[in-house]
Amino acid sequence: MEETLAIFISSTLRLAMPLILAASGELVSERAGVLNLSLEGMMLTAAFFGALGSWATGVPVLGILCAVLATMVLAAVQALLSVNLRANQLVVGIGFNILALGATTLLYRIIFGGLSRDEIPGLSKLNIPGLSDIPFFGTAFLQQSVFVYVGLLFVAGIWAMLKYTSFGLAVRAVGDEPRSADKAGIPVARTRWLAVLITGFMAGLAGSFLSIADIHTFTENMTNGAGYLALAGVIFGGWNIGRTIGACLLFGAATALQFQLPAMGINVPTALLLMLPYLLALLAVAGVVGRLEPPTALTLPFQRGK
Template identity: 85%
Template sequence: MEEMLAIFIASTLRLAMPLMLAASGELVSERAGVLNLSLEGMMLTAAFFGALGSWASGNPYLGVACAILASVVVSAVQAWLSVNLRANQLVVGIGFNILALGATTLLYRIIFGGLSREEIPGLPKLAVKGLSDLPFAGTAFFQQSVIVYVGLALIVLIWAMLNHTSFGLSVRAVGDEPRSADKAGIPVAATRWKAVLITGFMAGFAGAFISIADIHTFTENMTNGAGYLALAAVIFGGWNIGRTVAACLLFGAATALQFQLPAMGINVPTAFLLMLPYLLALLAVAGVVGRLEPPTSLTLPFQRGK
């Protein structure tokens, strides 16, 4: 039983990691007032170009760099449309997601061929010396991909940045009171641009984790709604990074149950297990978990003097 629990915790962390990476980046952007509904598209784009870069070069680390670059490019276009052109953020996000799905599917079929499952060079699991052999904890925490450890460090850095730096204060200011922030000398547009680029950077890591660190291949629509779950986690967490990470772990645990319960001989309808993460996300978005208070200017464009 102890071994099964350790495997369940390890699976929860692995399945929650792309959500935690994407959600922590999205949290920065939303605190600055920009909603990236295109998070799903960013992750899918990153997963494809990460897999392509790893396959073409034979180097998974170069693949991760390609994934991050592709996602940051998408986030830059998102920032230009949302911040500079003040386009409707919901429409822009939906458009990007449709475009990403269509473009990656087309390129995948052209380059790899239809229904290909060609394995790509992937990142190996990193067994932490002296810790991976520990009973229970070794299996649960110290036999993960290197991106897991880098990702946890990045999440801590984002927490520190939001709560203990002047840039974090600027992010919160332009998300709540952009006009007051502008009068105080804070560059609203530049701050929002940086926040969206941070989202792209983190979504790039998330997409790379899925295709390069976890599955070692690319399949059509392989993110399968992970970006939307990450968005729901930000809402579930009340725009607080600690609670957002906890929400991602909850979604990861719900997904891990799909594999754990049958292994334990517990018969639960598969359809219910598949639905469980999205049911939790729906409850979060519906506000069942409590009163939600988003940043005051979330999705609202800013124009100086108006």
């Protein structure tokens, strides 16, 4: 029973990690007033270019850099449309997601061939002699990909930035009261641009985690709604990074149950297990978990003097 629980905790952390990375980046953008509904498309793009870079160079770290570069380009276009051109953020996000799905599917079939499952160079799991073999604790926490621990450092950096830096204060100001922030001398457009770029960076890490650190390959539409779950995690967490991480862990646990319960001999309808993380996300978005108060200016464009 103890070993089963350790495996479940390990699976939960692994499955939640891309959600945590993406949600922590999206949190910064939403706190600044910009909704990146394109998070799903960003993650899918990162997963593809991460796999392509790792496959082409044989170096997983270069694959991660390719993934981040690709999503930073998408984030820059998103910022241009949402911040400078004041386009509808929902429409822009949906458009990006459709484009990413079509483009990655086409490129995947052209480069790798239809239904290819060739394994690509990936990041290995952490193995600390003596510690990784500790009963329960070692299995649960010290047998993950190195990417998990590096990713947690980035998430901790996001938390510290929002809580302790002047930029974090500016992010919160332009997300709640952009006109007051502008009058106080805070550059609203630049702050929102940087916030969206941070989202792109973290989405790049999240997508490349899937293809390089988790399954070591790329498949069509491999994100399979992970970006939307990350968005729901931000809402479920009430735009607080600690609660957002908790929500992502909950979604990861719900996904892990799909594999854990059958292995334990517990017969639960497969459809119910597949639906569980999305049902939790729906409850979060619907506000069933409690009253939600998003940043006041979320999705609202800002134009000086109007």
